[in-house]
Amino acid sequence: MEKVEWEDVQRLVLSGYPKFPFSAYLFWHFVPGEVGAAKRWLGSLAGRLTCAVARSDRQAINLALSASGLKRIDVSDVMLNGFSPEFLEGMAPKPTASGPSRRTSALGDLGDSSPEFWDWGGWNQNGNVDGVLLLYAGNKSSLMALVDTEIEAMEGAAEPALRQNGERLVLEGRIYEDRKEHFGFKDGISQPMIDGSPRTSKKRNKTGDPDENKELTADEKRVHLVKPGEFILGYRNERRTRIAGISGTKDGKGAEARDIRRNGTYLVFRQLEQDVPAFNSFVANAAERIYRRADxxxxxxxxxxxxxxxxxxxxxxxAGGLGTSSRNDFLYHFEDRFGMVCPIGAHIRRANPRDTIGPDADTALRLSKMHRIIRRGRPYGERLDAAGSDPAVAQVPRGISFIALNADIAGQFEMIQHSWLNNTRFGGLHAGTDPFGHFGCASDVVAIQSRPSNHYIDRPRPFVRVRGGAYFFLPGIEAVRALARPQPV
Ligand code: HEM
Incomplete structure (x- = not known):
């Protein structure tokens, strides 16, 4: 088995930092014309980045760059062209005279969720960001201190990119004690496991991170163990090939230079706003319609x-219903092929169909491993249940700072979003899109399988709206050092 150079991988790949419930996502752009200062800043940052095997007790810092960020520090065209087309093109390419780009349509970023209306990363204000610092701390005041320190450190090289009414805007993330997101569900449960990562090997990590303490069962491994190349560039993936970066590229003198993609991964960031009252009233309505009571x-x-x-x-x-099982090694094909227990269009069945989409169950499970993502998102905004009778708190925007890590944005994140969440024909259905999706088709419904006939509940509009987003590259730490050197990469 290939050994991953964990000491060079940023820790976000292995951990969602549960010990640090407070996080801030500081989007920035390089100061124009200050390439030297930009490189010096990256050089000093490289030493502070939290690597996968670090024991971090106080805080964590990770860094990701967009395609425009790489261009601004003079990364050569040869190197840039080794990155994937979707990363280079960005999440929200500008529309053409004939309408939204193919990517915008495929992601379903239309109507209310169009990049035309995004707060950042879209077509208008705050459109372009060169990178993001992902900052994590144990409490709010330490987080704010960390944000200030990092803004000071970037002075002259980069500046915070998001502004609202002239004010600096930092997107926050929060893990609440009950680990629930705004619609009220525990989140961050089902994740792929990287084969050979400290958690899957006998010699477990000593970072003390609860994410890594639980040993995997054989069945969990069967369902969730995935080759490193699905998440880290330079290693073999589930197709037994490597996407990029295993060997170096030649420098001017013919010597092998390290490929800056090695030990990196792509980071998809989407700010997804949630309309909690609309979701709650949909649930009550559906209960009334299907069960004739809304208790x-x-x-x-x-x-x-x-x-x-x-x-x-x-x-x-x-469990065959509303049980109390905490297993995550379940499959659907033999246990619930027709969706009578877990509806075919339910969020987790669309987002990871496990052994259901393919010619047979085994092949389907193997194929599903080519379309997994590591989720590192967190809720932002006050919880509605914390609002009490205060209308001001009730009205604050809330949602998920959604983060997905993957080695192939088109084959993983985009595939899940387009072909599974947004698809009205998913798994043999003939109507409806993902209940948590932002994409609503005309006369949208949520389908719940039942005997003698299925239930279809109208969903006038989605409960989720995209407010911003961008594709980033989360480099290995050596790559950040290489980018910081004065000579071109
Ligand atoms: C506001 C939007 C969203 C909310 C509130 C939400 C919430 C949840 C919840 C509660 C779970 C089940 C708990 C867990 O396994 O962690 C889940 C699972 C999952 N979600 Fe989402 N999610 C959202 C958007 C998305 C999007 C946009 C994607 C991908 C494009 C996605 C992909 C997944 C995946 C892959 C799983 C795990 C499925 C499994 O392995 O069984 N989610 N999500």
């Missing part, structure tokens, strides 16, 4: 059918 048990049943898990995170499938 709590009926509402909870509907809520669980939309996600495929209860609010506490128990999956519907292995």
């Amino acid at each position: 709590e048990p009926a509402r909870e049943k509907i809520a669980a059918q939309l996600v495929g898990r209860t609010r506490e995170g128990h999956p519907l499938v292995p």
Whole structure:
């Protein structure tokens, strides 16, 4: 098995930093014409980045750059062209005279979610960002201190990119004690496991991170163990090929130079705003329609059918209903092929169909491993249940700072979003899109399989709206050092 150079990989790949519930995403752009200062800043930052095997007790710092960021520090065309077309093109290419770009349409970023209306990364204000600093701390005041220190450190080289009414805008993330997102469900449960990562090997990591303490069972490995190349560039993936970066490129004198893509991965960032009151009233309506009552048990049943898990995170499938199983090694093909327990269009079944999309169950499971993502998103904004009767708190925007890591944006994040979440024909369905998706088709419905006939509940508009987004590259730490050197990469 290939050994990953973990000491060179940024820690976000292995951990969502549960020990640091407060995070800030500081988007920035380089100061024009200050390439020297930019490189000096990157050089000093490289030493402070949290690597995968670091034991970080106080805080964590990770760095990602967009394609424009790489261009601004004079990365050569040869090197740039080794990055994937979707990364180079960006998440929201400008529309043409004939309408939105192919990527915008494929992602379903239309209507309210069009980049035309985004707060950042879209077609208008704050359109372009060169990079993002991902900052994590144990409490709010340490986080704010870390943000200030990092802004000071970037002075003259880069500046915060997001402004609203002249004010600096830092997008925040928060893991609440109950680990629930705004619609009220435990999140961050089901993740792929990288084969050979400290958690999957006998010699476990000593970072003390709860994410890494639990040993995997054989069944969990069967469902979730994925080759490193699906998430880290330069290693073999589930197709037994390497996307990039295993050997160096030649420098001017014919010597091998290190490929800056090695030990890096792509980071997809989407700011997804959630309309919690609309979601809650949809759930109550659906309970009334299907169960003829809108009391709590009926509402909870509907809520669980939309996600495929209860609010506490128990999956519907292995228990055959609203159970209390915390297993994550379940499959759908033999246990629930027709979606009578976990609806076919439920969020987790669309986002990871496990053994259902393919000619047979085994092949389907193998194929699904080519379309996994590591999720590192967190909620932002006050929780609605914290608002009490205060209308000002009730109205603050809230949502998810959604982060996905993958080695192939088109084959992983985009494929899930386009072909599974947004697809009205997903898994043999003939109507409806993902209940948590931002994309709503005309006369959209949520479908719940049932005997003698299926239920279709109208969803006038999605409960989620895209407010911003961009594709980034999360480089290996040596690559940040290489980018910082005065000579061109
Ligand atoms: C506001 C939007 C979203 C919310 C509230 C949300 C919430 C959730 C929740 C509650 C779970 C189940 C718990 C877990 O396994 O972690 C889940 C699972 C998942 N979500 Fe989302 N999600 C959202 C958007 C997305 C998007 C846009 C994608 C991908 C494009 C995505 C991909 C996944 C995946 C891959 C899983 C794990 C499925 C599995 O392996 O069983 N989610 N999400």
